[in-house]
Amino acid sequence: MEKDKNMQEPKRCVIPIGPYHPLQEEPEFFKLHVDGEKVTGIDIELGYNHRGIEKLSEAKHFDQGIFLVERICGICSTSHPFAFVNAVEDLAGIEIPERAKYIRTVVGELERVHSHLLWLGLAGHFLGYNTVWMWSWKYREPVLDIFEKISGNRQHYAMMKVGGVRRDIALEDMPWIEKTLDELVKGVDMFKGAVMDDPVIWARTKGIGILTPQDIKEYGGVGPLARASGIDEDVRRDDPYAAYNMVDWKVQTWQGGDIFAKAVVRILELYESVKIIRQCLTRLKTAPGPFDLKVKEIPAGEGIGRHEAPRGEVFHYVRSDRANRPVRHKIRAPSYVNVATNEKSVIGCTISDALIVLAAVDPCYCCTERVAVVDAGSGKHLYNGNDLIRLSHEKTERLKKQL
Amino acid sequence: MSYAINALTKSLNVFHAACSPCNNCDIEILDAITPRHDVERFGIQLVGSIRHADVLLVTGAVNKKVVHRIKKLYEQAPKPVLVIAVGGCACSEIMFRDSYNTCGPLDKIIPVDLYIPGCPPKPEAMIAGVVKLIQAATKKAGG
Numbered sequence: 001m002e003k004d005k006n007m008q009e010p011k012r013c014v015i016p017i018g019p020y021h022p023l024q025e026e027p028e029f030f031k032l033h034v035d036g037e038k039v040t041g042i043d044i045e046l047g048y049n050h051r052g053i054e055k056l057s058e059a060k061h062f063d064q065g066i067f068l069v070e071r072i073c074g075i076c077s078t079s080h081p082f083a084f085v086n087a088v089e090d091l092a093g094i095e096i097p098e099r100a101k102y103i104r105t106v107v108g109e110l111e112r113v114h115s116h117l118l119w120l121g122l123a124g125h126f127l128g129y130n131t132v133w134m135w136s137w138k139y140r141e142p143v144l145d146i147f148e149k150i151s152g153n154r155q156h157y158a159m160m161k162v163g164g165v166r167r168d169i170a171l172e173d174m175p176w177i178e179k180t181l182d183e184l185v186k187g188v189d190m191f192k193g194a195v196m197d198d199p200v201i202w203a204r205t206k207g208i209g210i211l212t213p214q215d216i217k218e219y220g221g222v223g224p225l226a227r228a229s230g231i232d233e234d235v236r237r238d239d240p241y242a243a244y245n246m247v248d249w250k251v252q253t254w255q256g257g258d259i260f261a262k263a264v265v266r267i268l269e270l271y272e273s274v275k276i277i278r279q280c281l282t283r284l285k286t287a288p289g290p291f292d293l294k295v296k297e298i299p300a301g302e303g304i305g306r307h308e309a310p311r312g313e314v315f316h317y318v319r320s321d322r323a324n325r326p327v328r329h330k331i332r333a334p335s336y337v338n339v340a341t342n343e344k345s346v347i348g349c350t351i352s353d354a355l356i357v358l359a360a361v362d363p364c365y366c367c368t369e370r371v372a373v374v375d376a377g378s379g380k381h382l383y384n385g386n387d388l389i390r391l392s393h394e395k396t397e398r399l400k401k402q403l
Numbered sequence: 404m405s406y407a408i409n410a411l412t413k414s415l416n417v418f419h420a421a422c423s424p425c426n427n428c429d430i431e432i433l434d435a436i437t438p439r440h441d442v443e444r445f446g447i448q449l450v451g452s453i454r455h456a457d458v459l460l461v462t463g464a465v466n467k468k469v470v471h472r473i474k475k476l477y478e479q480a481p482k483p484v485l486v487i488a489v490g491g492c493a494c495s496e497i498m499f500r501d502s503y504n505t506c507g508p509l510d511k512i513i514p515v516d517l518y519i520p521g522c523p524p525k526p527e528a529m530i531a532g533v534v535k536l537i538q539a540a541t542k543k544a545g546g
Contacts, residue, residue: 048423048466048468048469049423049424049463049466050423050466050468050504051423051464051466051499051502051504051505052499052502052503052504053502055502055503056498056499056501056502059501060498064498067498068498071425071427071497071498071522072425073425073426074424074425074426074427074428074429074430074523075426075427075430077425077427118430121437133437134437134438137433137434137437137438138437138438138439141434141439154431154523154525155427155430155431155523156427156522156523
């Protein structure tokens with residue numbers, strides 16, 4: 001029987017991408033089913049990065065919990081604390097001071113800038129343009145410098161605190177931050193002109209990995225992924241928190257739902273983020289008052305907090321029984337839903353496109369070093385990760401010659 | 404052995420194994436090979452397979468699903484291999500010590516030659532660590 005099945009589908013192979021995926025709570029193991037070059041199916045397996053953070057959080061008090069949720073993901077390491085403090089403040093009914101609202105917004109948007117630049121660079125790397133990677137990460141460095149200036153650390157900023165922020169942004173640092181942002185925008189302008197008009201990048205990204213608005217609704221996709229399919233949703237506007245309803249900005253959407261649209265949405269968001277940061281810094285120069293309420297007691301009850309992370313909506317639920325630690329802490333990160341959309345976008349692609357399609361969701365990248373193509377019948381390795389990157393590079397080279 | 408260590412430390416080929424980290428050490432490692440720090444100047448580069456590696460670079464608090472894989476990676480590495488634990492999680496597990504799913508710091512699983520603490524360590528700290536590692540390895544080999 002087994003033999004007959006193999007006879008009917010002689011070319012069917014399984015490509016394991018993984019096995020463990022250093023993203024956040026939800027590490028991924030993709031098993032691509034392929035028929036020749038075409039991807040015909042995908043299995044997603046989770047659990048390689050499970051560290052039991054929800055359980056650990058029940059043993060840490062509300063101040064310690066912020067440092068714990070910060071370490072869910074290093075790339076969006078202010079998004080989880082942001083949603084967590086929103087949840088605890090919803091529970092306790094705290095209204096934070098104006099100054100704290102602006103500082104939170106600045107940190108949240110700076111993180112979006114660094115995360116989107118990181119994604120653009122790695123997308124370039126997967127397409128075979130290492131120059132794009134190096135450029136993008138070069139322009140990301142000033143953002144990390146700003147973080148180091150205002151928080152003392154390049155990553156894991158620890159700026160959030162229930163009832164405010166942990167430290168102020170000093171007035172004398174602001175001219176330097178604004179100057180650095182000017183330089184960043186110049187770099188991004190140049191980068192956009194060089195990359196987004198490139199005919200080879202067009203050929204590699206347009207019409208590939210398409211997600212229709214219907215797909216997004218069925219899978220519950222969030223963030224830039226949804227906005228690239230024309231769905232106009234953003235927690236920052238729809239359920240305002242911090243200073244997002246006090247500054248002037250627009251939700252960026254694009255039509256098409258292919259990889260190109262996802263890149264365009266992220267680049268447009270970079271400009272919006274810089275716009276928000278500039279306005280917040282201007283207001284911070286005159287915004288009075290304390291930046292921290294020094295909250296001591298958290299009452300019994302339950303609260304939810306949301307934040308638009310660079311990858312989409314992150315959701316935290318906290319229940320308290322008047323003790324100093326949560327009784328239940330539930331977390332839902334955006335990639336948890338976004339990764340499932342791969343089921344739609346990757347099917348029908350070729351293997352050389354599969355890497356960039358899976359990466360377009362903006363999960364993590366270290367995993368793709370360990371891609372291997374295995375023959376389902378014999379278990380023999382056909383391609384490893386380097387071969388897949390080579391296949392992708394070859395396709396780019398081929399397109400370059402044709403154009 | 405001395406000859407091997409001398410040859411090995413001339414140009415380090417690094418295999419990066421991410422064992423349930425939060426990803427921050429990983430992006431700082433990649434940061435070290437991008438233009439500002441650019442460790443490829445010194446012949447340090449990331450490789451795709453442990454069989455080509457001189458250094459096994461591990462990040463993260465190793466969890467139960469990954470622990471067998473990291474042991475296997477260490478077995479597959481051509482010896483002598485230098486093992487570096489990057490970040491607080493790999494060095495001491497920091498706040499994940501009490502988790503039901505982690506398997507102890509990295510040095511309880513495989514022998515470690517260099518610890519780079521920090522959450523995450525800056526790329527400068529990683530470069531300083533690698534310099535110390537090369538000095539120690541050549542000294543130990545009598546070079």
